[in-house]
Amino acid sequence: MNSKTSAQSKTVLTDIVLPPDTNYHGTIFGGNVMAYIDKVASIAAMRHARSQVVTASSDSLDFISPIRTGEAICLEGYVSYTRKTSMEVFVKVEAEDLITGERRLTATSYLTFVALDENGKPKVVPQIIPESEEEKWHYSGAEERYEIRRKRRKQAKDREKQ
Template sequence: MEGKRTSESKTVMTDLVLPPDTNYHGTIFGGNVMAYVDKVASIVAMRHSRAMVVTASSDSLDFISPIKTGEAICLEGFITYTRKTSMEVYVKVEAENLLTGEKRLTATSYLTFVALDSEGKPTNVPSVIPETEEEKWHYEGALERFDQRNKRRQARKERLSQSD
């Protein structure tokens, strides 16, 4: 299977934050941000694999600053690394003041997706070819994040087996 450039899966999404999207502080609900992140990451993974996908893990969603009512939420996601059937996706979330044009980073996230065939079984995915310095930076750190994921999973399994 031939590799695909990171740019082939890149996905950008922008929406306006309105009062029903916000809490009593006038900032977007964290759960809404999580839903946007998962949606963008799903599109990225499907574009890369050209297959149905499922979210296997969400390693992190680090909130950096709030997004206020009236600002735009801007998400950008891309594939950072692939294994046989899984893909790591990075999503960056920014807020944009639509009156001034000022943008600021508000959250970052890494998620893992598994590609599925027509019978719901894991299927092979293309490797990824990073091009920009940012893409290469995420690619170079992917194996360490993969190891951390596996350690967390194993520790969870051990705790569960001890409680039986």
């Protein structure tokens, strides 16, 4: 199976934050940000695998600063690491002041997706080739994040058995 670069899965989405999208503080609901992240990440994973995918985990979402009414929410995601049938996707969220053009980081997230074949069974995905310094940085920490996810999943299963 051929390898692919992280850039080949890159997905970008921009939208404007309007009053119905916000809470009583005038900032976007966290759940809306989460939905945007999952959408961008799933598109990136599908671009990489060229198949259907399912979300296996959302193991981190760090909110850094709020996005206010009238600002744009700008998301960028790409596959940062692969195993046999799974893909880790990194998503960065920024706010943009549409008048000044100033951007600031508002959230980061890692999600894991599993590629599915036509029968809904896990299928092998192409290996990832990180190219930029940022991609290499995310790639270098991916195995450690995988081990943390694996242990957390095992603990959850063990608790369920009790």
